[in-house]
Amino acid sequence: MYAIKGSSSDSLAQRYARVQAEIRAASDAAGRREDAVHLLAVSKTRPASAIADLAALGQCDFGENYLQEALDKIEALRDLPLTWHFIGPIQSNKTRDIAEHFDWVHSVDREKIARRLSEQRPAHLPPLKVCIQVNIDDEDSKSGVAAADAAALAAAVHALPGLALRGLMAIPRADSNDHNAAAFRTLAMTLSSLRNTIPDLNTQDAAKLDTLSMGMSDDFSAAIAEGATFVRIGTALFGPRD
Numbered sequence: 001m002y003a004i005k006g007s008s009s010d011s012l013a014q015r016y017a018r019v020q021a022e023i024r025a026a027s028d029a030a031g032r033r034e035d036a037v038h039l040l041a042v043s044k045t046r047p048a049s050a051i052a053d054l055a056a057l058g059q060c061d062f063g064e065n066y067l068q069e070a071l072d073k074i075e076a077l078r079d080l081p082l083t084w085h086f087i088g089p090i091q092s093n094k095t096r097d098i099a100e101h102f103d104w105v106h107s108v109d110r111e112k113i114a115r116r117l118s119e120q121r122p123a124h125l126p127p128l129k130v131c132i133q134v135n136i137d138d139e140d141s142k143s144g145v146a147a148a149d150a151a152a153l154a155a156a157v158h159a160l161p162g163l164a165l166r167g168l169m170a171i172p173r174a175d176s177n178d179h180n181a182a183a184f185r186t187l188a189m190t191l192s193s194l195r196n197t198i199p200d201l202n203t204q205d206a207a208k209l210d211t212l213s214m215g216m217s218d219d220f221s222a223a224i225a226e227g228a229t230f231v232r233i234g235t236a237l238f239g240p241r242d
């Protein structure tokens with residue numbers, strides 16, 4: 001199940017190079033263009049200095065789960081040209097800060113949250129890019145909309161002016177590679193079916209509905225095989241979290 005070998009005593013540069021090589025290998029094996037798969041470095045619990053180090057190696061996209069911690073790092077690193085992704089559960093009293101400080105949100109799972117993000121997105125910024133989180137294994141413990149309700153939520157998000165609907169995100173039950181591959185395939189099929197179910201989806205918006213945020217340190221090669229466009233990787237880049 002562990003795609004990434006090597007130990008936590010390796011340098012950040014070594015781990016970054018190894019993850020990039022694994023992404024390339026999985027893209028090649030799947031006959032996909034390498035630039036179709038983006039690495040989202042999940043930097044929750046890591047200090048701003050670790051993000052700056054990875055940015056110096058060329059990484060642009062960073063994912064955060066905890067708002068206050070993220071805001072501190074965004075402020076500390078505001079001189080760097082980074083793209084910030086919110087990937088954690090969203091409480092309604094947190095939407096304003098997310099709308100004001102992030103470029104992407106991967107974890108929208110309720111219409112109420114989507115409305116608030118849209119209303120609170122500052123007018124001088126482009127629409128907030130949004131993925132809908134799907135609870136792909138129907139787990140009680142997980143955030144995400146039920147797969148059966150994804151189409152209705154996608155239609156609602158599409159209609160909101162402050163948001164740009166980009167695709168779907170899921171975190172499969174950490175189970176087996178076979179299970180996760182099947183879950184990734186289901187998410188990919190759910191995304192393609194959205195193109196036919198969202199009312200008034202013009203060609204331009206349909207073309208932007210291109211994002212599958214799936215795959216983490218232990219299963220990103222399987223996710224790439226099933227069409228992932230963002231793989232969200234923390235441990236394999238930064239080492240184990242405390």
Ligand SMILES: *Cc1c(COP(=O)(O)O)cnc(C)c1O
Binds near residue numbers: 087
């Ligand atoms: C922590 C986290 C990740 C990264 O997990 P790793 O196993 O450390 O790669 C990816 N996605 C989400 C939503 C997370 O919370």
